[in-house]
Amino acid sequence: MENKNAKKSEHKCSLKDVLDIIGGKWAMPIIYILSKGKMRFKELERSIEGINTRMLVKELKNMEANGILTREIFATVPPTVEYTLTEKGKKLLPSIESLYKWGQEFIA
Amino acid sequence: MENKNAKKSEHKCSLKDVLDIIGGKWAMPIIYILSKGKMRFKELERSIEGINTRMLVKELKNMEANGILTREIFATVPPTVEYTLTEKGKKLLPSIESLYKWGQEFIA
């Protein structure tokens, strides 16, 4: 069982619960990239420096399971799959952009 | 060398760089707790559910090295040590609170 339980249904939702979802190494970078609009798998892989196939797949699945993004498949040859932020996902953007700006300001 | 390098001086500061500093399991929860004011080590340990001595020490050191909080020692018996957010650290609060609120809204 490599996959993360899509939130084990308690009703507390602390900061820790949020971080369980988007606290991984790649989640926020992915969301940040996707804020510019829908993207294909390969585009994402190229846009996010340092990530590899396995981690990208894994994070995308997690975020899909958590309703942060959607996955659309097009039966083309070769196959096309597009990822898009949901409204829920988009509402994470202010936080993430804010973190990013903090970095710009405080990390030389 | 268990400690994290207090930022290896490049000049790019991406989101990843921010997460290198506060992306760990406990950093944001600690900052969040400290937003209420300075606290002693033991208070922190009690306030943050699930953390243990080792991880608390480790994160506090990291954050101190990154200028997010300060550590004040008082030569009392028994010893007293207080941790306080720096201005730099406080500027992370909006992001963190925003993440927290997102959790309140979207994680049942």
Add this chain to the structure above:
DNA sequence: CGGAATCCTAAGCGATACTG
């Protein structure tokens, strides 16, 4: 192209006991 399946390792993390 978009993954799935393997294999593997570093390090993040946890529990506990001990010390000034």
Add this chain to the structure above:
DNA sequence: CAGTATCGCTTAGGATTCCG
């Protein structure tokens, strides 16, 4: 009280290969 010092995981994360 405020930490160190060990020890031992587990698992997140990485590299690579293969498949429809």
